[in-house]
Amino acid sequence: xxxxxxxxxxxxxxxxxxxxxxxxxxxxxxxxxxxxxxxxxxxxxxxxxxxxxxxxxxxxxxxxxxxxxxxxxxxxxxxxxxxxxxxxxxxxxxxxxxxxxxxxxxxxxxxxxxxxxxxxxxxxxxxxxxxxxxxxxxxxxxxxxxxxxxxxxxxxxxxxxxxxxxxxxxxxxxxxxxxxxxx
Numbered sequence: 386x387x388x389x390x391x392x393x394x395x396x397x398x399x400x401x402x403x404x405x406x407x408x409x410x411x412x413x414x415x416x417x418x419x420x421x422x423x424x425x426x427x428x429x430x431x432x433x434x435x436x437x438x439x440x441x442x443x444x445x446x447x448x449x450x451x452x453x454x455x456x457x458x459x460x461x462x463x464x465x466x467x468x469x470x471x472x473x474x475x476x477x478x479x480x481x482x483x484x485x486x487x488x489x490x491x492x493x494x495x496x497x498x499x500x501x502x503x504x505x506x507x508x509x510x511x512x513x514x515x516x517x518x519x520x521x522x523x524x525x526x527x528x529x530x531x532x533x534x535x536x537x538x539x540x541x542x543x544x545x546x547x548x549x550x551x552x553x554x555x556x557x558x559x560x561x562x563x564x565x566x567x568x
Contacts, residue, residue, distance in 0.1 A: 388554065390561050392531040397540045399557045401550050404543040405429050408462040410501035411455070412543075413490055415508055416468035420446035420454070425511065430466065434459030438466065451485040453493045465499060474513035480522060483508055487526040494537055501539040506549045516552040524556045528563075 389398035404412050405426070414430060417423065420442040422431045430438060441456045445468075448454055453469045469490050472482035487507060494502045507523045508514040527540055542557075544550040 388557060388561070390557075392528060393535070395531050395535060395537055395540055397527060397531065399542050399544070399550070399553055401544050401546065403545075404503050404505050405433060406462065407503055407543070409503050409539075409541070410463065411458075411465040411467050411494060411499045412463050412503040413467045413469055413505060413507070415505065415510075415512060416448075416470050418447045418449065418470050420448065420468060426505075430461070434461040434466075442468065451482050451489055453486070453489045455493060455497055455499075463503075465497070467493060467499075467502065469507075471508035471512055472514070474508070474515065474518075479514065480518070483514065483519070483522045484526050487523055488530060491527065491530045491535070491537065491540075495535055498536060500537060501541075502537055503541045503543050506542075506544055506553065509549070516549060517556075520553040520556040524553065524560055528560055 387398060387400045389396055422439050438456055438459045445454045448470055450470050450472055453467060456466050458464055458466050467490050469486050471486040472479045506516060507519045509516055509519050542553055544553055
């Protein structure tokens with residue numbers, strides 16, 4: 386399953402698959418403040434990318450919620466990993482902090498001249514943000530950002546399975562209708 390839209394000069398798409406196995410310029414990892422790769426997806430990054438990634442992160446840590454840093458992707462197929470610390474669900478101003486985190490990812494990618502950014506379901510899983518809320522904020526923030534000047538050529542949302550895909554697809558379909566109406 387995949388869908389795509391053209392917003393400005395950027396292709397924005399929705400996909401199902403393993404974000405850590407992509408041959409893209411960069412992918413986003415929802416990091417913890419100490420930037421330790423730890424368990425879960427962090428372990429996959431360490432295994433696939435090697436220890437150089439954590440060594441690089443040790444010099445960049447700690448960072449605060451909504452902040453973003455970029456590291457190399459070590460031996461992975463991607464060139465860079467964009468590490469972003471998003472909010473935990475139910476913390477004060479979860480929605481505002483998630484929006485700011487997504488904005489900061491896009492700004493940091495532009496500053497680094499990154500042409501492709503692959504996003505996961507932002508702050509779901511460990512952070513506990515519901516899929517529907519993540520879908521709404523992530524997609525609307527990306528769409529808003531793409532109305533301005535950007536050198537990013539491709540933005541993709543990579544969801545693990547249909548459980549993650551469906552809420553994002555519903556929001557993406559609504560965005561697609563809005564984009565068509567604006568033309």
